[in-house]
Amino acid sequence: MLEIKNLHASVFDTPILKGINLSVNAGEVHAIMGPNGSGKSTLSNVIAGRDGYDITEGSIDYLGKDLSELEADERACEGIFLAFQYPVEIPGVSNMAMLKAAINSMRKYRGEDEISAGDFLKLIREKAALVEMKQEFLKRSVNEGFSGGEKKRNEILQMAMLEPKLALLDETDSGLDIDALKIVSDGVNALRAPDRAMVVVTHYQRLLDHIVPDYVHVLADGKIVKSGDKSLALELEEKGYNWIEGLQKAS
Amino acid sequence: MTDALAVQEQNKDLKELVKREYKEGFVTEIESETFEPGLSEDVVRRISAKKNEPEFMLEYRLKAFRVWQKMKEPDWAHIDYPKIDFQDIAYYSEPKQKPKLDSLDEVDPKLLETYERLGIPLEEQKMLANVAVDAVFDSVSVRTTFRETLSEAGVIFMPISEAVQEHPELVKQYLSSVVPVQDNYYAALNSAVFSDGSFVYIPKGVRCPMELSTYFRINEMNTGQFERTLIIADEGSYVSYLEGCTAPQRDENQLHAAVVELVAHKDAEIKYSTVQNWYPGDENGKGGIYNFVTKRGICKGDHAKISWTQVETGSAITWKYPSVVLQGDNSVGEFYSVALTHNKQQADTGTKMIHMGKNTSSTIISKGISAGHGQNAYRGLVKIMKGADNARNFSQCDSLLMGDRCGAHTYPYVEVQNPSANLEHEATTSKISEDQLFYLMQRGLNEEAAVSMIVNGFCKEVFRELPMEFAVEAQKLLDISLEGAVG
Ligand SMILES: Nc1ncnc2c1ncn2[C@@H]1O[C@H](COP(=O)(O)OP(=O)(O)OP(=O)(O)O)[C@@H](O)[C@H]1O
Numbered sequence: 001m002l003e004i005k006n007l008h009a010s011v012f013d014t015p016i017l018k019g020i021n022l023s024v025n026a027g028e029v030h031a032i033m034g035p036n037g038s039g040k041s042t043l044s045n046v047i048a049g050r051d052g053y054d055i056t057e058g059s060i061d062y063l064g065k066d067l068s069e070l071e072a073d074e075r076a077c078e079g080i081f082l083a084f085q086y087p088v089e090i091p092g093v094s095n096m097a098m099l100k101a102a103i104n105s106m107r108k109y110r111g112e113d114e115i116s117a118g119d120f121l122k123l124i125r126e127k128a129a130l131v132e133m134k135q136e137f138l139k140r141s142v143n144e145g146f147s148g149g150e151k152k153r154n155e156i157l158q159m160a161m162l163e164p165k166l167a168l169l170d171e172t173d174s175g176l177d178i179d180a181l182k183i184v185s186d187g188v189n190a191l192r193a194p195d196r197a198m199v200v201v202t203h204y205q206r207l208l209d210h211i212v213p214d215y216v217h218v219l220a221d222g223k224i225v226k227s228g229d230k231s232l233a234l235e236l237e238e239k240g241y242n243w244i245e246g247l248q249k250a251s
Numbered sequence: 252m253t254d255a256l257a258v259q260e261q262n263k264d265l266k267e268l269v270k271r272e273y274k275e276g277f278v279t280e281i282e283s284e285t286f287e288p289g290l291s292e293d294v295v296r297r298i299s300a301k302k303n304e305p306e307f308m309l310e311y312r313l314k315a316f317r318v319w320q321k322m323k324e325p326d327w328a329h330i331d332y333p334k335i336d337f338q339d340i341a342y343y344s345e346p347k348q349k350p351k352l353d354s355l356d357e358v359d360p361k362l363l364e365t366y367e368r369l370g371i372p373l374e375e376q377k378m379l380a381n382v383a384v385d386a387v388f389d390s391v392s393v394r395t396t397f398r399e400t401l402s403e404a405g406v407i408f409m410p411i412s413e414a415v416q417e418h419p420e421l422v423k424q425y426l427s428s429v430v431p432v433q434d435n436y437y438a439a440l441n442s443a444v445f446s447d448g449s450f451v452y453i454p455k456g457v458r459c460p461m462e463l464s465t466y467f468r469i470n471e472m473n474t475g476q477f478e479r480t481l482i483i484a485d486e487g488s489y490v491s492y493l494e495g496c497t498a499p500q501r502d503e504n505q506l507h508a509a510v511v512e513l514v515a516h517k518d519a520e521i522k523y524s525t526v527q528n529w530y531p532g533d534e535n536g537k538g539g540i541y542n543f544v545t546k547r548g549i550c551k552g553d554h555a556k557i558s559w560t561q562v563e564t565g566s567a568i569t570w571k572y573p574s575v576v577l578q579g580d581n582s583v584g585e586f587y588s589v590a591l592t593h594n595k596q597q598a599d600t601g602t603k604m605i606h607m608g609k610n611t612s613s614t615i616i617s618k619g620i621s622a623g624h625g626q627n628a629y630r631g632l633v634k635i636m637k638g639a640d641n642a643r644n645f646s647q648c649d650s651l652l653m654g655d656r657c658g659a660h661t662y663p664y665v666e667v668q669n670p671s672a673n674l675e676h677e678a679t680t681s682k683i684s685e686d687q688l689f690y691l692m693q694r695g696l697n698e699e700a701a702v703s704m705i706v707n708g709f710c711k712e713v714f715r716e717l718p719m720e721f722a723v724e725a726q727k728l729l730d731i732s733l734e735g736a737v738g
């Protein structure tokens with residue numbers, strides 16, 4: 001589904017990603033771990049098509065398409081969803097209105113009719129229940145005044161509503177209390193499907209107890225320095241990133 | 252992402268600025284009788300004669316003209332435009348085929364077509380449900396809809412030129428009772444030469460059964476439009492009134508200098524909404540309407556309420572400060588404004604809240620949006636007089652900048668002569684952040700839709716004050732006006 005080859009990307013001429021290779025198939029869950037500043041969010045942003053990054057080398061192929069030719073909104077309509085590390089507030093725009101516009105925009109892209117008001121309400125009620133989000137949050141402005149944990153839960157609600165093919169979750173577990181972590185993980189697990197892939201960025205093994213990954217990759221200084229199965233996360237937690245530094249030097 | 256990067260990106264986008272066409276910019280080919288350009292006592296007399304006015308009106312006009320002659324054109328700190336030659340403007344223009352207001356058959360079909368194209372159908376079967384419209388074309392009113400329904404309720408809604416004939420006692424009593432002729436340069440000019448406009452009287456205890464609306468259209472070249480609106484809400488009555496305006500696209504600047512007076516008696520409420528979309532000029536600042544307007548309301552009795560809601564997207568220059576004089580005890584004044592400036596547009600707008608009565612309160616919500624080289628200034632005055640015990644004011648002025656060549660300026664003035672006053676002021680300036688744009692685009696919205704959603708969110712507190720149908724219109728208008736501002 002996603003095929004990243006030798007990806008190099010810079011911001012303001014500063015290289016951040018320095019040769020990423022990553023292959024994600026439908027149905028798989030990949031975890032990406034790595035120290036602060038190693039380039040995890042940059043990778044998610046580059047895949048999602050955020051402006052301001054120069055791809056200096058390599059390619060990203062998604063469902064047979066060269067992603068560099070698509071704008072961010074087109075990538076979203078093609079099924080790429082990014083749950084943000086820091087969801088932004090949009091004053092005066094209700095969660096509902098935003099989601100309805102998003103759904104209709106994607107439907108239009110696929111040549112479908114707009115969703116009816118009734119169907120939309122039914123859908124959003126159902127999905128809000130999935131992440132145990134109260135109705136009042138749907139009417140509030142997008143993320144405005146939401147607590148850190150509520151913002152993350154809102155990201156998962158949006159993912160559930162938009163039913164992406166490829167979901168990138170950037171530290172969705174950060175700032176969640178124990179109960180919320182469970183709710184969010186259950187929400188994510190409910191969305192696991194044979195035709196859907198997920199890339200989960202996290203610093204903590206505990207998330208991976210809930211969302212069990214098929215593969216774990218360690219990103220350091222813009223490169224994937226080690227890949228393995230879920231046991232790699234445990235090993236990493238035990239040995240710390242010093243171990244990784246050693247690996248980097250060795251490579 | 253850093254701010255610097257966001258700015259860089261926006262600049263890149265702004266360079267690709269494409270100007271949408273001003274869809275209301277067409278000209279109606281119609282035979283008109285237009286005065287020669289120029290202003291003199293004789294012209295004032297001729298306007299009065301055209302309107303077949305009673306003596307008191309002629310005297311009123313002549314007095315205003317003499318006052319105007321002695322006044323000096325004001326200079327405005329944040330507005331920049333070539334001097335207007337007042338002798339180069341025609342002060343009266345009317346379609347040759349004189350419309351008879353009661354029967355549509357006698358209205359020139361070209362006029363009906365004009366309004367139809369503007370989305371304001373005047374024919375019975377097509378009229379907007381529950382909105383009565385007075386259509387003013389250049390200097391005259393061409394049609395007022397729903398007159399019968401309104402008169403059954405006792406509501407008077409007619410062109411002011413007719414009110415002068417049919418209700419001279421009301422006109423005499425209230426005209427210039429809120430805005431004196433000597434109030435300012437443009438008010439004096441308007442009082443001397445105003446040609447038409449709307450007159451509304453809501454009798455005691457009547458809740459006006461429908462929205463009232465006036466639609467102003469400038470068609471003729473080199474003609475100024477000077478309309479006059481007078482709305483009186485008698486004790487315990489309620490009315491919601493909306494004005495809309497457009498003009499053809501021309502290279503010359505045209506002058507629009509209106510005066511609006513509102514009188515709310517005890518327990519009465521007037522809601523006045525404006526969606527202003529005069530031709531703004533092209534992206535280089537050529538052409539467009541100079542919009543110099545004096546709008547003021549007085550809450551004469553206790554518990555009276557006046558609220559001004561305006562969405563200003565048009566005009567090359569906008570200069571207006573809808574104001575409320577809070578004379579009655581416990582009276583309420585409100586001002587909700589969205590002003591958008593794009594390309595070379597300039598807007599200097601705001602409000603004045605004059606607190607005189609006890610326990611009076613006022614609310615000011617101003618949203619300025621600047622794009623391109625647009626300049627937006629908010630100028631507000633809150634004045635608490637000696638006798639205004641326990642007056643309260645809340646002011647909030649937010650500015651949104653798109654790109655870095657536009658500007659926003661906020662000048663809140665406060666004069667307090669009573670220590671019990673309670674005033675709160677908040678002001679913010681923000682940019683559409685690249686974070687917000689990316690967030691919405693990541694959810695599948697294209698750039699234009701994303702910008703529109705953010706801007707509409709920014710204006711939400713004002714839009715929700717507009718009557719439903721017009722809130723939708725206002726949103727659309729904003730989208731159109733911003734087309735090409737980003738991306
Ligand atoms: N717009 C930018 N301008 C300059 N440097 C940037 C920019 N964006 C990212 N960087 C730099 O790129 C590096 C990688 O950042 P990124 O956000 O991808 O890290 P991360 O792995 O997600 O870290 P964290 O675990 O803290 O979220 C950091 O050193 C960061 O400062």
Ligand SMILES: [Mg+2]
Pocket residue numbers: 040041042085170171
């Ligand atoms: Mg990160």
